[in-house]
Amino acid sequence: MQIAILGTGMVGRALGSRLAGLGHTVVMGSRQAGNPAGTAWAESAGPAASAGTFADAVAGADLVILATKGEHAQAVLGMVGADLLAGKVVADLTNPLDFSQGMPPSLFISNTDSLAERLQRAFPEARFVKTLNTLNADLMVDPGRLPEPTAVFLSGDDAAAKALVRGMLESFGWAQIVDLGGLSTARGTESWLPLWIRLWGALGTASFNLRIVREGDA
Amino acid sequence: MQIAILGTGMVGRALGSRLAGLGHTVVMGSRQAGNPAGTAWAESAGPAASAGTFADAVAGADLVILATKGEHAQAVLGMVGADLLAGKVVADLTNPLDFSQGMPPSLFISNTDSLAERLQRAFPEARFVKTLNTLNADLMVDPGRLPEPTAVFLSGDDAAAKALVRGMLESFGWAQIVDLGGLSTARGTESWLPLWIRLWGALGTASFNLRIVREGDA
Numbered sequence: 066m067q068i069a070i071l072g073t074g075m076v077g078r079a080l081g082s083r084l085a086g087l088g089h090t091v092v093m094g095s096r097q098a099g100n101p102a103g104t105a106w107a108e109s110a111g112p113a114a115s116a117g118t119f120a121d122a123v124a125g126a127d128l129v130i131l132a133t134k135g136e137h138a139q140a141v142l143g144m145v146g147a148d149l150l151a152g153k154v155v156a157d158l159t160n161p162l163d164f165s166q167g168m169p170p171s172l173f174i175s176n177t178d179s180l181a182e183r184l185q186r187a188f189p190e191a192r193f194v195k196t197l198n199t200l201n202a203d204l205m206v207d208p209g210r211l212p213e214p215t216a217v218f219l220s221g222d223d224a225a226a227k228a229l230v231r232g233m234l235e236s237f238g239w240a241q242i243v244d245l246g247g248l249s250t251a252r253g254t255e256s257w258l259p260l261w262i263r264l265w266g267a268l269g270t271a272s273f274n275l276r277i278v279r280e281g282d283a
Numbered sequence: 284m285q286i287a288i289l290g291t292g293m294v295g296r297a298l299g300s301r302l303a304g305l306g307h308t309v310v311m312g313s314r315q316a317g318n319p320a321g322t323a324w325a326e327s328a329g330p331a332a333s334a335g336t337f338a339d340a341v342a343g344a345d346l347v348i349l350a351t352k353g354e355h356a357q358a359v360l361g362m363v364g365a366d367l368l369a370g371k372v373v374a375d376l377t378n379p380l381d382f383s384q385g386m387p388p389s390l391f392i393s394n395t396d397s398l399a400e401r402l403q404r405a406f407p408e409a410r411f412v413k414t415l416n417t418l419n420a421d422l423m424v425d426p427g428r429l430p431e432p433t434a435v436f437l438s439g440d441d442a443a444a445k446a447l448v449r450g451m452l453e454s455f456g457w458a459q460i461v462d463l464g465g466l467s468t469a470r471g472t473e474s475w476l477p478l479w480i481r482l483w484g485a486l487g488t489a490s491f492n493l494r495i496v497r498e499g500d501a
Contacts, residue, residue: 176393176477204498213496245481253478259394260471263463264495272498277482278431280422280490 069122072132073102076202080130083206085110094122119144135159151190154226157181158197160258169262181251194221194230195251201271209238215274216241220250287340290350291320293420298348301424303328312340337362346372353377369408372444375399376415378476387480399469412439412448413469419489427456433492434459438468
């Protein structure tokens with residue numbers, strides 16, 4: 066596949082490198098062509114990796130990975146433009162974290178709405194799938210770092226889009242992939258962040274995840 | 284210990300029966316003495332169990348289990364009264380679920396506050412510990428129903444109160460007990476409910492829980 070990565074931070078670089086390593090053509094987008102982080106990443110990630118603007122990345126992409134800070138997500142998609150996003154599958158990895166009052170962050174949208182739904186409303190012809198927003202970047206692309214299989218989630222209104230994203234998760238090694246239902250279920254996974262943040266503090270590491278254990282399972 | 288149970292619903296009855304079975308003296312409180320649910324429970328739960336008003340239950344209690352619906356929690360504590368609650372350890376099992384707009388519920392307090400903190404502000408001399416609000420009643424008192432050890436949480440500002448509640452959890456069989464820190468960390472566990480509710484739907488059962496898996500653990 067040709068895959069666009071929007072965002073040159075830890076999450077974008079981790080996804081981009083993993084996907085390039087799996088043989089995909091990956092274009093990392095940033096605000097301006099020649100962004101040093103994008104260029105440096107592309108040089109390190111092999112011949113199937115390149116960098117350009119957000120719009121360069123999305124043009125021709127079979128899958129768009131939205132990996133910006135939550136506060137920038139809508140503006141970044143706006144730079145791509147609704148026309149280019151129409152019909153695209155967008156895996157939304159963002160969280161609506163608000164650090165303006167210090168640590169721990171609160172959420173700038175929550176409870177009766179979600180960032181995923183807000184983005185879907187702003188770009189109604191894109192096909193959003195919320196996923197991977199529940200854990201840190203290293204684990205997103207390599208769940209085998211943990212000693213037991215753990216859970217990751219899918220929320221979205223488009224079944225074919227969810228199937229495409231599920232395939233990517235399986236290629237990373239995810240086994241406990243829970244389809245929560247429509248995109249509004251992203252309210253659930255975005256709500257996990259306030260607990261994730263406290264667990265990070267209590268456990269002394271960000272390298273953890275939840276495993277779902279059900280009565281009657283072997 | 285002498286233990287007060289506030290609330291005659293599924294959670295109150297499950298806790299009351301388990302604690303009576305462990306040899307504690309348990310008084311189940313309700314709005315009016317002679318409440319049929321409280322009386323019926325007391326008759327079924329053996330000689331160490333009795334029923335009375337909320338205030339009857341708290342008088343003389345070493346530990347108070349707050350197991351009402353979230354929307355009634357503050358009013359119920361008000362019926363007990365601040366004087367009787369002063370110094371008491373209150374294990375707060377409630378969740379701020381708002382069903383007024385139908386299913387799934389939203390939260391009537393969230394993000395930058397929690398129900399636990401609101402109750403603590405209203406009754407500053409009580410010693411609140413948030414716990415067990417993250418899973419269903421049957422599992423609260425019998426985590427061994429699940430095929431693997433799973434997690435439960437403690438949030439509170441009073442170390443001795445948390446130690447007392449931790450002892451109760453251990454007596455139920457809990458092994459992965461995570462102390463998240465001060466009472467404001469209840470924002471984290473109350474935020475788990477929106478994900479719990481979607482998992483309930485996706486998994487088709489309420490009899491599940493999360494297990495924390497950490498890199499490097501055996």
